[in-house]
Amino acid sequence: xxxxxxxxxxxxxxxxxxxxxxxxxxxxxxxxxxxxxxxxxxxxxxxxxxxxxxxxxxxxxxxxxxxxxxxxxxxxxxxxxxxxxxxxxxxxxxxxxxxxxxxxxxxxxxxxxxxxxxxxxxxxxxxxxxxxxxxxxxxxxxxxxxxxxxxxxxxxxxxxxxxxxxxxxxxxxxxxxxxxxxxxxxxxxxxxxxxxxxxxxxxxxxxxxxxxxxxxxxxxxxxxxxxxxxxxxxxxxxxxxxxxxxxxxxxxxxxxxxxxxxxxxxxxxxxxxxxxxxxxxxxxxxxxxxxxxxxxxxxxxxxxxxxxxxxxxxxxxxxxxxxx
Numbered sequence: 178x179x180x181x182x183x184x185x186x187x188x189x190x191x192x193x194x195x196x197x198x199x200x201x202x203x204x205x206x207x208x209x210x211x212x213x214x215x216x217x218x219x220x221x222x223x224x225x226x227x228x229x230x231x232x233x234x235x236x237x238x239x240x241x242x243x244x245x246x247x248x249x250x251x252x253x254x255x256x257x258x259x260x261x262x263x264x265x266x267x268x269x270x271x272x273x274x275x276x277x278x279x280x281x282x283x284x285x286x287x288x289x290x291x292x293x294x295x296x297x298x299x300x301x302x303x304x305x306x307x308x309x310x311x312x313x314x315x316x317x318x319x320x321x322x323x324x325x326x327x328x329x330x331x332x333x334x335x336x337x338x339x340x341x342x343x344x345x346x347x348x349x350x351x352x353x354x355x356x357x358x359x360x361x362x363x364x365x366x367x368x369x370x371x372x373x374x375x376x377x378x379x380x381x382x383x384x385x386x387x388x389x390x391x392x393x394x395x396x397x398x399x400x401x402x403x404x405x406x407x408x409x410x411x412x413x414x415x416x417x418x419x420x421x422x423x424x425x426x427x428x429x430x431x432x433x434x435x436x437x438x439x440x441x442x443x444x445x446x447x448x449x450x451x452x453x454x455x456x457x458x459x460x461x462x463x464x465x466x467x468x469x470x471x472x473x474x475x476x477x478x479x480x481x482x483x484x485x486x487x488x489x490x491x492x493x494x495x496x497x498x499x500x501x
Contacts, residue, residue, distance in 0.1 A: 219498070220347040221322040228342050228374060235286055235327050235340070243286055243293040247403035247444040270412040270441050273399060278463055279411055281384045282449060284332040284401050285311055285371065288325035291318075295408060297400040297448035298328060298371065299465055302383035305500055306376035310386065311447030312468050313348035313369035319356060322346070326371055330381055332401070334409045338381065342374035347499050349491040351431065364470035365431030367486045369447075370499050384449070386496075389489055390466040392420045392435045394452045398483060400445025400469055414439035414483075418450075418467075421484060432487040435467050438475075439483045445469050450485050 273279050281300040287293070296315035301308050309328050316323050323346060329337035351366035377383070398414045406412055416437040426433055437450070450467035467485025474481050486492075 219350060219353060219495075220345050221317070221324075222345045223326075223343050223374075224324060227325065231325050231327060231342055232340070234288070234325060237335070239293060240286060240335075243295045244403060244408040244444070246292055246294050247408055247442075270402060270414045270439065273397075273411050273413040277397060277399070277413070277451060278382075278384045279399075280331055280338070280381050282399055282411060283309075283328055283330035283337060284408070285309070285315060285447065286325075286327040286329065287315060287323045289320050289323045291320040295401065295403075295444055296446045297411075297444070297469070299399075299449040299468075300328075300330060300377050300381055300383045301465060301496075302385045303496060303500055305372070306383060307344070307373045308383075308496065308499055309371040309373060310449070310465060310468060311369050311371065312470050313352040313367045314364075314470070315447050316346040316369040316371070317348050317353060317356065328371060328373060330377070333411065341377065344372045344374055345499075346371050347495060349486075349495045351491055355429070355431075364434055364484055365426075365429060365486055366491050367470040368468060368488075368492050368495060370495060372499055384451075384463065384465055386465040386492070387452070387454070387488060388493055389487075390452065392418060392433075392487070394418050394466065396437055396466065397451040397463070398437060398439045398441070398445075398448065398469060399451065400441050400448025402441040403444035404442030408444040412441065412445075414441065431491075432489050434470070434484045434486055436482050436484045438480055439472075440481050441469070441472070441483065445483075 283298060285296045285298045287295060296311055298309040298311035301310045326343040326346060328341045331338045347370055349366045349368040355366050396416055396418045398416065399411060401408045402412055416439055418435050418437040421434040421436045446469050448469045449465045451463040452466045454462055454464050456462050466488060469483050470486055471484040472481055
């Protein structure tokens with residue numbers, strides 16, 4: 178991973194505060210019009226032979242290097258623009274209780290032209306039992322597509338249920354166009370999936386997801402932050418969420434993101450936002466209503482907030498395409 182490079186977003190939160198707006202503006206001014214051909218390609222297929230070479234590549238030393246790269250790309254301390262009303266006092270991430278579906282949440286190991294890094298992801302409940310939901314910027318950003326992916330469900334301090342390879346990665350329609358046109362940091366279409374090399378249904382039960390959820394919910398944000406935990410343990414913030422009404426958000430097309438207060442560091446990108454629901458039988462279940470995309474400091478000692486793209490038509494089309 179390139180160090181001291183704010184615009185490198187792979188395996189970390191995109192940016193923090195005013196830096197978001199400055200980077201996006203610079204990207205927009207310095208880039209030409211997006212290529213229609215490039216922005217229409219939303220899927221990257223695993224290279225031939227990757228099923229044999231990827232397991233050999235991802236040694237323990239390289240896993241450690243990926244996590245160290247997340248840590249070295251820490252968030253700058255800046256003062257942000259206002260992001261609308263809402264929020265709660267400063268929140269610190271905590272250990273995740275075993276009442277949540279932690280078995281389906283894991284670490285994504287990623288390799289791209291930018292180097293090695295990691296994100297968080299969740300196995301979701303789909304007919305194929307193969308899809309891991311994460312942030313699109315983990316899979317494609319200004320450095321291009323990833324070319325090696327491993328999913329480690331239940332990862333904690335170097336151990337996981339097992340390591341799974343990939344068939345392809347795919348991002349939501351609109352994401353690549355956003356990257357090419359300077360809207361990457363708005364995060365409105367920052368949704369992606371990894372299609373695994375084999376179904377996990379016999380090993381792990383996927384978590385359901387919710388389309389068009391309320392933006393105002395008590396939410397559990399999960400992820401593998403590279404700060405205090407060095408990316409080694411799944412952590413959680415419990416927070417109310419609200420609609421992002423900032424001018425920065427309104428400057429780009431697409432549905433307004435959802436925001437919530439949480440102090441997670443890089444490495445938590447793509448982690449699930451879980452909300453409590455009651456199923457048809459009256460039992461409580463947790464469903465995914467978002468994924469961690471962008472984070473910034475609120476200033477005035479009010480802590481940090483994270484943002485998730487709104488789960489609407491973009492997610493529905495993405496899953497439909499990935500399952501076809």
